[in-house]
Amino acid sequence: MALSNSWKRPALVAVVFIILFLLLRQSSVSPSTPEVALTAEEGRPSRSYPPPKAPKPAHEAQQLIHDVPSKSLDEKLRYHFPYDIESKFPAYIWQTWKYGPDSGKFEERLRPFEASWTALHPGFVHEVITDDAALHVISYLYASVPEVVQAYEAMPLPVIKADFFRYLILLARGGIYSDIDTQALKPATDWLPPNLDTTTVGLVVGIEADPDREDWNDWYARRIQFCQWTIQSKPGHPVLRDIVATITEDTLHMKEAGRLRKGKEPPKSIMEYTGPGVWTDALFSYFNDREYFDYSARATNVSYSDFFDIRVHKKIGDVVVLPITSFSPGVGQMGAEGPEDPMAFVKHEFDGSWKPESERMKDD
Template sequence: MAVSNTVRRAALIAAVLITLFLLLRPSSPSSQEPPSAKSVSEQTGLPSRPYPPPRSPVKPQRDQKAVQDVTGWPLRERLRYHFPYDIEAKFPAFIWQTWKRGPGSGNFEERLRPFEASWSALHPGFVHEVITDDAAVHLIRYLYASVPEVVQAYEAMPLPVLKADFFRYLILLARGGIYSDIDTQALRSAPDWLPQSLDKSTVGLVIGIEADPDREDWAKWYARRIQFCQWTIQSKPGHPVLRDIVATITEDTLKMKKAGKLPKGKEPAKSIMEYTGPGVWTDAIFSYFNNKEYFDFSSRTTNVTYSDFFGIREHKKIGDVVVLPITSFSPGVGQMGAEGPEDPMAFVKHEFDGSWKPENERMKGD
């Protein structure tokens, strides 16, 4: 019996030692190298990026050393790597909104409840989140932990309106779905925004026209002759327009912070419209439309300009971006050709509350 116990004890010890050896031995080198900081076309061996863009390469299994190596890449390349774009994926069923307090709070403004409720009512299968100001910073820290300068830029912004603008781009880049201001009312469900005949696997970004003025003094009221609204945006995660605007705002913010031009609680020298608002948003979209990295220019004779969107009355698709007419997100404004909320092309009504913006910013791009 004693011999039997000794044998069993020896076998048990041997099993434990073998298990420890297997768990603690160095893992074999990965057969996949992390993607280089080259363009996707160079990585995949495809020709010069015809449209639509190729699907982002599948991320390899990354060990700690690979993650540390990525930190040396340029900002845009790191954003591309951490938030890859898959044009063929479905639009995520998320609705993102922000406000000072959540709907579950007794301090949530009653005037906003019908607007907030309209999104849930028309999107029963969607996850609808109203992110409070206090929660937003923690969410950004989590989503962008691998790109710390983005977090630094967000936290350095001196006004809530700037953070609210930046948040919409950040959440859509990382998670996709729909962002819409808290003072918007959903009129039609998002699956009905695009024609049923349109292949959704060829669309990655849906935007609407905010301004198409025909008056000579348009610059007094709007940042651009054609201005795209950013109070409602739908996107798939990782879209290049979102990557570009996040990088642009991050770089601008950190430069201003270093120069001492971001006094807390005060407006920066750069206007909100140009810093985080519709001006820089519109520029990012036109920059994308005319970027040879994404579009095949062999059949083009001119760039995409403001005039391509004058007076449009139905959706217009350029590459993987669908631009909706002014009626879609601005029904009932009574100008620039916008029809009323009852129009079939009216999808979202903006109430232009703008109470969270500085007084001098409410007229432009509320």
């Protein structure tokens, strides 16, 4: 037994160092072509949405450097993970699971799903981060923001940590996060129209739920719900910064109040804590944030109705919202088409996941 333990420890350290090396690799892809106006439906113009404001002057960033420790969590994240909209989408694919694909414990039913991402993205770095390695990765990436690491360590359940991890890795490194039980149907280079200028896009999300029924509130927490099993982003995007700050502060408050216990359900539902509910809120908050958008020429905010029954891409500022078919083909409801549809990009199999479908819906 002593020999076995002495062998495992160096092996784990080696795996962590390999992962950290890959995290630091510079790898990106993004075709650059002229921008076009996207529509809510084929043939009908979308209403006009304001573009993101220009970044703050460099001298403001210099002022922040001298006083980072005293700043708010959001300001610290803004400083350590700056956002450059004109950069390319990093060519990373991030997934998490209890075991890596090279382990004999990796479930056979998951192998075709995991392999589909590698097959369709030959130029990408594809990493499946194990539960054991995740804490080391987060501790490295967020060493300068210890509150985030403390919050991650305090989370009582693996499903909550997995939710948090996707936002953390995308904020720090960008790329694509997708659950281990998803199958790539088309490469990410086909997710956006070929004539869309990707230097004007920083985040790509899909609609998870658009329940056009009176009792929608019995099943979902939001009338329009954005999925977070697949997300593409550039590093430092404000939506990711906002949700990381929100979850971190929420977690530390619950920890200080003694409301978090390892292995026990948190005092709030996963939907509202780290799942699609709080993710959807973060997106709508961004769409209506005057810090980033000039709404002087608009009378109303972006609301749920802006996304009812959309069938093609819809661009608001630097965020592209995909229709439900893109990440939820074949669900047989809410207008989703089948996996063979041209707009079907990722299929969520709901197979072998520790996160049941019910946890993406409103708790009874």
